[in-house]
Amino acid sequence: MKIHQVDTYPLFFRLKEPYGDANGYKFYRSAFWFRIRTQSGIEGWGECVDWLPVLEKGFQERVIPFLLGQPSTKRLQLVSTIKKWHPRIAAGVSMALTEIAAKKAGMSVCDLWGGKRWPKVPVYASFQSYTDRPDWAGHSLRMVEQAVADGFRQLKVKVGGKSLREDQQHISSLKAMLGGQAQAAVDANQSYDVATALRWNRLFESGGDWLWFEEPIPLDRADSYRLLRSRCPIPVAGGENLPGPKQFLPLLQENAVDIMQPDVMHVNGVDDFRDTLQLARHFGLRVSPHAFDGILSRCYALLAQSCLSSWSKMDGEEIEPVEWDAMENPFTSLLPIRPSGGSVTIPEGVGIGMEPDPQLLEAYRWDGSSYG
Structure with a gap:
């Protein structure tokens, strides 16, 4: 079970039209x-995100030489070393070594983790609402309308990148358009202070079709989150960039959030991700994984969520939704999983139950040229 080979696939796609959130546009x-x-020929796939030249250089000069000849069974030790160099690479290595362990045992990743509880996991359509179009708000509404037509009943849109007046007009129009057909989350990407965040209460109090208010203020202000949570009429959520269970503790100790949102690619590995999910359960909280960046990491979020116990004893409660990138992203097609009726059926088979499309891996391979 020693590691014999590591092959890299840096992927790049220039968008036809830029879009973004309060942090700026993606091109x-x-x-x-x-x-x-x-x-022995057993393979596992990993995924990570960062500046492609940095990742390629890091793999070729440090990560691959370190991994070659190492026992693949020492996943925790290998990941622990790599996370000192690059935590997001460590997260990807954790995925690949987890799949190898499952394939060696002849079972699925879910069975390796004790078996899935939920054959289907709900997903919410996640939008980057801003474009450079003059009618950006209308374009946003049309995208959401199409997602609802496609079967999504939960979705997330962005605020914080425009004036409060413009954003609230956009969300008021969105709520009127949905007419109770779907629930909406509002994500501010840490754009506000408490006073500004509370100015959303008027809208939140106007109806019950809200999922949550996501990261309205900087996440390192746990005391401010506690104050906001005590006055906000809808659940408060956050945590997509926190690297592990330890970093969630201040929010939990301050009773600062209703919903935790770890991301497989932002924590220090799949094991830390699953520990974070379980930490939410120990505190009696809901957990809805962030998974915008990549389809393989989203797959692992879905697999982990399918193995998680229910957050409530109430009859009829289903597992919390996982984020589904609803924007232009050709890499979503690398794996053959798609939502249907607002949920994803968890694949069967050994490992993650599927393989990436080799032709697409080559078609989108980065040519090494400069980009920005």
Whole structure:
């Protein structure tokens, strides 16, 4: 079970039209896939995100030389070392080594983790609401309308990148258009202070079709989140960039959030991700994984969520939704999983139950040229 080969697949796609959130516009999508193969021929796939030149150089000069010849069974030790160099690479290596372990045992990743509880996991359509169009709000509404027509009953849109007046007009129009057909989350990407965040209460109090208010203020202000949570009429959510369970503790100790949102690619590995999900359950909280950046990491979020116990004893409660990138992203097609009726059926078979499309991996391979 020693690691024999590591192949890298840096991927790049320039968007036809830029879109974004309160942090700015995206002009391209990128991803970094890699395959780890053992001497016996068992393969596992990983994914991470960062500046592609940094990732390629890091793999070729440090990560691959370190991994070659190592026992693939020492996943926790290998990930612990790599996370000191690059935590997001460590997260991807964790995925690949988890899949190798499952394939070696002849079982699915879910069975390796104790078996899935939920054969289907709900997903919410996640939108980057801003474009450079003069009618950006109308364009946003049309995208959401199409998602509802496609079967999504939960969705997330962005605020914080325009004036409060413009954003609230957009969300008021969205709520009127939905007419109770779908629930909406509002994500501010840490754009406000408490006083400004509370100015959303008027809208939130006007109806019950809200999922949550996501990261309205900087996440390092746990005391401010506690104050906001005590006055906000809808659930408060956050945590997509926190690297592990330890970093969630201040929010939990302050009773600062209703919903935790770890991201597989932002924590220090799949094991830390699953520990974070379980931490939410220990505190009696809901957990709805963030998974915008990549389809393989989203797959692992879905697999982990399918193995998680219910947050409530109430009859009829289903597992919390996982984020589904609803924007232009050709890398979503790398794996053959798609939502249907607002949920994803968890694949069967050994490992993650599917393989990436080799032709697409080559078609979107980054050519090494400069981009920005």
